[in-house]
Amino acid sequence: MHNIDSDSDEELPQGWEERATEDGSVYYVNSFTNKIQWVHPQTGRKKVLPKDLPFGWTKSVNEEGETIFIQKETNTTTYLDPRLAFAVDEKEHVHDFRQRFDGSSTAYQILHGIDLSMKYVLITGCNAGIGYETAKSMARHGCNVLFANRNMEATNEAIKQIVQETNACEDNLKAIHCDLSSLESVKKCALAVPTVFAKNLDMVILNAGLFGLPYTETTDQLETIYQVNHLSHMYLALLLEPLLKKGSRVVFVSSESHRYASLQNRFSMQNLAMTKEEYSSMMSYNNSKLYNVITAKMLSEEWKSKGIYVNSLHPGNMVYTNISKSWWLYRLAFLLVRPFTKSLQQAAATTVYVATAAELDGVTGLYFNNCFYCEESALARDKEIAYEVFSMSLKNIVDKVGSEHIQKYCDKYIEKKTPS
Template sequence: LPYGWEQETDENGQVYFVDHINKRTTYLDPRLAFTVEDNPVKPTTRQKYDGNSTAMEILQGLDLSGKVAIITGANSGIGFETAKSLALHGAYVILACRNMSRGNDAVQRILVEWHKAKVETMTLDLASLQSVQHFAEAFKSKNVPLHILICNAAVFGAPWCLTEDGLESTFQVNHLGHFYLVQLLEDVLRRSSPARVVMVSSESHRFTEIKDSSGKLDFSLLSPSKKEYWAMLAYNRSKLCNILFSNELNRRLSPHGVTSNAVHPGNMIYSSIHRNWWVYTLLFTLARPFTKSM
C-alpha cells in the first residue's frame, strides 16, 4: 500500500482502506491509482507541476522509508511543510531548530497528521559555530545515514548585530552556518550516496555584488560593519553565497554520488520571514493576495 494507508476490515468482514494522511476511508484499493499504462503519454514538467502544486502532490506515490533527512529551520514555513511532506511519505526526518520548544510543537503537528511518522527535533543555532559542531556530533552519534540535507533556515531584514563568533548575523545564519554544517556532515553524505544537498536561496541574489572595483572578492561586504550594513543587501549577498557554494559543492561531490542544488522558493511567498521589521510585514501583507500560502 502507498505510505500512510492501512487495510482494515469492517463489521461485515469487508475490506476497506484508511488514508491517515488525508484522513479518509475508501473501499477502493488505492494501489489501483499507481497502475501503469501499457503506452503512457509522458506529461511535460509544465503539465505535471505549476504554482498551485503542493509538496504532497509532488511526492504522491513515493515511498521514502529508509531515507534520512535533516531540514534546518523546520519548525515553520517552508521548512515545516517540507519536513511534514517527507515524513508523511516514510522518511526519518530531523527538524534542526534553534528553539526546541517550537521544534517539538512542529513534531507534534506532524504526528497528529500521521502517528507513525518518524520525526524528531535537534538543537541547531546557526548563529553559533559551536552549536553547529555540537549538532553534527550529536547526529553522527546516531550512526544513521544521511540522504537529504535541506539548508532552509534564514533570517531576513534583521537589524545589524554580531554573533558570538564575531560575524554579522545574516551572513552567518544564512550562509556560513550552513557551509560549516555541510563540511561537518560531508563524510556521512558521501557514505550514504546517492544523497543530496538542497540550498534554499532566492532570486534576490541577482541584485547584489560581492566583488570590489578590481573584480576581486571583497570579504568586508560579506560581514559588514554597522555603518556599512543594509539588511536587504545583506540578505541578497547571503543568498548569492548559497548559490556559489551549492555550485562548487556539486562540482566536488557529484562524482561521489552527492548532488547539490540551490532553489528559489517563489517570489514573495507568504511565510514568517518578514517578522523582523513592520515595513516588511506591511509589504508582505499587501502582496498576500498574489502569493502562495503555506
Template sequence: MATQQTFDSDSEDEMPPGWEERVTTDGKVYYANHETKKTQWFHPVTGKKKAVKGELPYGWERNVTDDGTVFYVDHINQKTTYTDPRLAFAQEVKENPLDFRQKFDASSTALQVLMGRDLSGKYALITGANSGIGFETARSLALHGATVVMACRDLEAAECGRAAILAELAQAKVEVMHVDLASLKSVKALVDQYIQKGWPLHILILNAAVFGVGFSVTEDGLERTFQVNHLAHFYLTRLLVNVLMESAPARVVVVSSESHRMSTLTEHDLVVDRISPPKPGNFWHFDAYNNSKLCNVLFANELNCRLSPHGVVANSLHPGNMMSSGLPRHWWLYRLLFALVRPFTKSMQQGASTTVYCAVADELSNVGGLYFNNCCRCPPSKAASSKSMGTTLWSLSERLLDKREKQRVS
C-alpha cells in the same frame, strides 16, 4: 489517516477500447491489445514510451498467491488491487537525460512532486523546519516514508510541527533537534548529536534564513545575516560531509532566492576585513540578504564540484516570491507588504515543491551544480556562475571557521 493526492488524468493518455496498460517487474510500461493479442512498448494513441520507478508507493506491498497471481495491498487505505499502483505515476522516457521538461511548474505542490514515491530508509535533515516552506518540506517527505530531522532554533514550534505531522500520519518518522545558526557552537552540538545517533544522511536541506534584520554581530563576531544564511550552513555541511559521503548517493539542497540577482557582492569583497563584519554605517539589511543568497548559489556549485565524485550532488533553488512565511517577521512593514501580496503568491506547499524536487527527482540523481525555479532548471546570475568567485567564497568561509575553531580551543 493520510490520503494521497492524485493528478487529473490526461485525456490524451487514456487507453482506446480493447487496450490495457501493463508494467514489467523492472518498471517498463507496455501495452496489450486484447483483440489482436499483441503487445507494444509505445502508447497506442500518443506514441509515448513510459516507465515507472522501481519502488512501490509508500504504504504498498506486492504479494503473490500460490498460483502465481500478483496483487497489491495498500496498507494505509486498507485496499487491495491487481493493478500495479506504479502505473498511476508512469513518466515519459526521455531520450536526452538533461531534458528537464516535466509536468511540474509554479502551481505544483510538494506532495504532487512526491506522488508515488516511497522514501522509506531515507534520512533527511532540514534546517528551519518548524514553519513555512521548511515545515511543508518536512511534512511532505515524512508523509512518504522518510525519517525527517527538523533542525530548528524554536523547539516549541518544532514540536508542534512534529505533532501535526504525526496527527496526519501516525507512523511518520519525525525527530526534532535544536540548532541556532547564529551560534557555531550550536551547529557543532547538532552535528555531534546527529553523529552519535549513528544515522545515515541522504538529504541535507539548508532552508533556514533571516531577512530584514538590522545590523548585529553574533557571538562568533560575524554579521548575523551572513552567518545564519551562509556560513553556519557551510559549517553544518562541512561537519556532516563524511556522513553524506558514507550515505551516498546523497544530496544537498540549498534554498536561495531570485534576489541573488540583485547582489552587489564582488570577488574583491570576499576578504575577511570586508565581510566579517561590515561597518554598521555601511550596512543595509536588504543588500545583506541579497549577498547571502548569492553565497548560497556559489556554495552549492562549489560543493557539487568537490563532492559529486564521491556520490554527493548539490543544487540550489528559488522557492517563490514574497510568500507568507515567517521570513518578514523582523519588521512590521515587511509583514504588512507580504500580507498584501499573499493572494497573488504561492502557498507554502507550492513553495516547497522545488526544494522537494531537487531532493528526490530521479533525473537529478547524478546531476548537480544547477539552479532551479518552479521545478525547472534556469540560469542563475553571471556572478553566481563564476567558478572563481565560488572558490574565493569557499576559501573565505574556511578561513573564518578555522579562526573561530582555534579561538574556541585556546
C-alpha cells in the same frame, strides 16, 4: 494505464495496453495483433518505473500464485502494477526531463504516490513557515525527519502538531539543537546526528534564513544574516559529508534575490560579510542568497564523483512567513501582498521536488524555480567568483573554529591562490 502526468502525445492508441514485468520494466501489448514492444507506440520512447511501490501499496502472491497489489488504506487489490501510474521516460541524458509541475503545485502534489518511509532527512529552520510545511509534507509520506533548529520548545510543539495533522509516527520525527548563529553549535549538531538520528542521510535541506535585521553580530563576531543564511549552512553541509552516500541530495533554499546581489569591493576587502558602516539588510540578504547558489554549485562539483547531488532553489516571492518579523514595515509589506503570493504548501513544493523527484536522480549543480531548473545570475555562474566565495568562506570558518573535520577543503582552497 498511462502516466498521470501524460501529455496528449502519450495517450495510448486504441487497442494498446501498458504493462510491467516482475523486474519493473515497462512494455506495451497490442490486443488486436498480440504484438509486444518495449517502446511507447505513440512516442517511440522507453519508460521506466520507480524502484518502490507508491505510498500505501504492498505486493503479495495469491493462492493461484499470481502477483497482486494491495492498497493498504482501502484494502483493494489489483493485478495491475500501481507503479505504472508513475512511469517516466527513460533519460538519454541526466538533464533530460520535462516540467511536470509549476508555481501553483503543492508539496502534497509533488509527493503523490511517493513512499519516503525508508528515507532520512535533516531540515534546518523547520519549526515554522516553509520549513515546517516541508517537514510536514515529508513526514506525511513516512519520512524520518530530523528537525535541526535553535528553539527546542517550538520544535517539539511543531512535531506534536505534525503528528496530529498527518498521523505521522512520532518516533520518526526527532529534534536536535542547531543554532546557526554559532559555528560551534553547528559543529556539535553535525557530529551528534549519527547518535541521535541516523548514520546516513538521504537528504539535507538547508532551509533556515533571516531577513530584514538591523546590523547585529553573532557569537562568532560575524554579521548575522551572512552567518546564519550562508556560512553556517555551508559549514553544516561540509560536516555532514561523511553521512552522505551515493544518491543523497543536499538542497540549499536560496532566493531570486540572489540576482540583486552586489560584491563590490568584497574580495579586495577580504570580507564577504558587510561591515557596520556599509550595512544594508536587504543587500546582506541578497548576497547571502547568492552565496547559497554558489556554495551549492561548488559542492556539486566536489561531490559529483561520489554520486552526492547538490542543488539550490527559490521557494517563492514574499511568501508570508516569520521571516518578515524583524521590522513592522516588512510585516506590513508581506501582509499586503499575501493574497497574491504562494501558500506555504506551494512555497514548499520546489524544495520537496528537488529533494525527492525521481527524474532528478543524477541531477546536480542546478538552480530551480517553480519546480523546474532555470539559469542563475551571471555572478552565480562566474567560476572565479565562486572560487573566491568558497575559499573566503572556508577561511572565515577556520578563523573561528579551526579546520578540524574540513581539513581537505582547507588544503585545497586556502593554501592555493588560484583555481586549479
